[in-house]
Amino acid sequence: MPYDHKPFDYVAPRGLTEVEPRHPVVIIGAGPIGLAMAVELANHGVPSVVLDDNNVVSVGSRAICWSKRALEVLDRLGVGQACVAKGVTWKVGRTFHREAEVFSFDLLPEDGHKMPAFVNLQQYRVEEYLVARALAVGTDLRWKNRVTAVDQHADHAVLTVETPDGSYALEATWVIACDGARSPIRAMLGLEFEGELFEERFLIADIEMQADFPSERLFWFEPTFHTGQSALLHKQPDNIYRIDLQLGWDADPEVEKLPERIIPRIEKVVGRRDFTLDWTSIYTFQCRRLRKFVHDRVIFAGDSAHLVSPFGARGGNSGLQDVDALGWRLAAVVQGRAPEKALAAYDRERTFGADENLMNSSRSTRFMSPAHGVERLFRDAVLDLAGRAEFARPMVNSGRLSKPCVYPLNAPDDARLPDGARPGSVAPDAPQGDGWLIDRLGGRFVLVAFGEAPEVPGLPVIRPQPNAAVIRRWLASEVTGLYLIRPDQIVAARWVEATSEDVAAALAAAWEGRT
């Protein structure tokens, strides 16, 4: 069944008839990032207003691959279970050259994690769950409210908002622009979106059909059904499949969008069978970002801040990591528990994350869509060798799928503890009886202790059951260990042994954004 887009109700906002008090946070854009931001802030006790120029969830599947980390964040927001229950769980990707499989990967080779490596779920579903959640936590969601101007002042910003009933002014101490790749707010502030545009076009289509393709990511270089180009197939819930077909730069997007052009191409991928075309789109590859994500009172998150070419699942997932890194800090600033300069750490961490995503995404694009000459020569050499020499297989690049970056924190560390849990990493999950360690972390700072725990006022101590997975991921061959875990489940600092002063100092540094 194609998705039933039920419009949300527009309600005339208060600001049309009276002056609204200044809001601590106004979020622009009710996409997955804006909505997640609202729920995250509400979880930290900060109410927000969300403005959206439209009144429906996304049309078309758009972001479909939600990574383990994104699912952990969504779970903390209260929609992770719904996403996993509805979505298609997968972890294996297979890459073919012509008809032969040349490379495969398993994104979660070991058990003992609450969340799977990846879940495919249409963006409109994720938005649907987040809208319900945002309303449940008291978010002031305003549909058909379009921002037409932003005026920045010393300690607030004033937005001009247009509605079907006229326009009004809205004051906010902080504005978060989650208004997507073509961000009007970015344009209003006159900010440059720096980076590269690649001369490549892809056609994406959602088709509905009864089929038994495996729950795997299938990618083809130069398949016989699409000569000289590449193709990707992803399974989504409700018998919907996503097909991405490379078109090349010379293709005319207007012509390629016509069903009579699309249908024969899809028939070549899936064979002649009954299917319905639900949604199509044509996109170009871009790798761009804002130089800074924090501009006085306006903070950018998600695609408005950084845009990568697809095939790495680095768009939606990195946006949720922005939410993760911003929420607890902004809430603390709003509540006067942290200085404003703490937001510089958001900027630092997420521009670092964006650069890692941009690097991976540009590399994949160069492999998928090599320029004439030597780029093409090496790409073909790798594909040719991959069929007969194992070493060349990991060089086949059909997209390197989103993994959280490790923030380069300047924090206490002890290299005797496992590398995978070093400061800046997401705290590793592990089973805990019937539950999971990840569920005991997040939302506040905690001290995870193995052995004696020094006392630090206001810092709860978590003592995991030391099973094999916990020992492997958190202790290696040490018997004691202390981990300071941030509200976003990131390791802030760690020691084999530490005093109360050590831990308190690391805690203060993390709050102030000094690490």
Place this chain on the structure above:
Amino acid sequence: MSQLITTPNMADPDGLYASLLAAHRGLTEAESHAMNARLVLVLANHIGDRRVLDQALALAREGTGPAG
């Protein structure tokens, strides 16, 4: 740390040179370029050491056009 060997390191340099030419015999220029690209990848994997490979890239690039 390994260093790129830039002094003679083969017993029979003339023989290797002849083998290189022989391996390319009968190929078009495009096929030769493609084979060279494959050869670079095969040898790079055999060497495996990024430091050595980066030195090799710099040495090979030297004197040809602006620095890359």
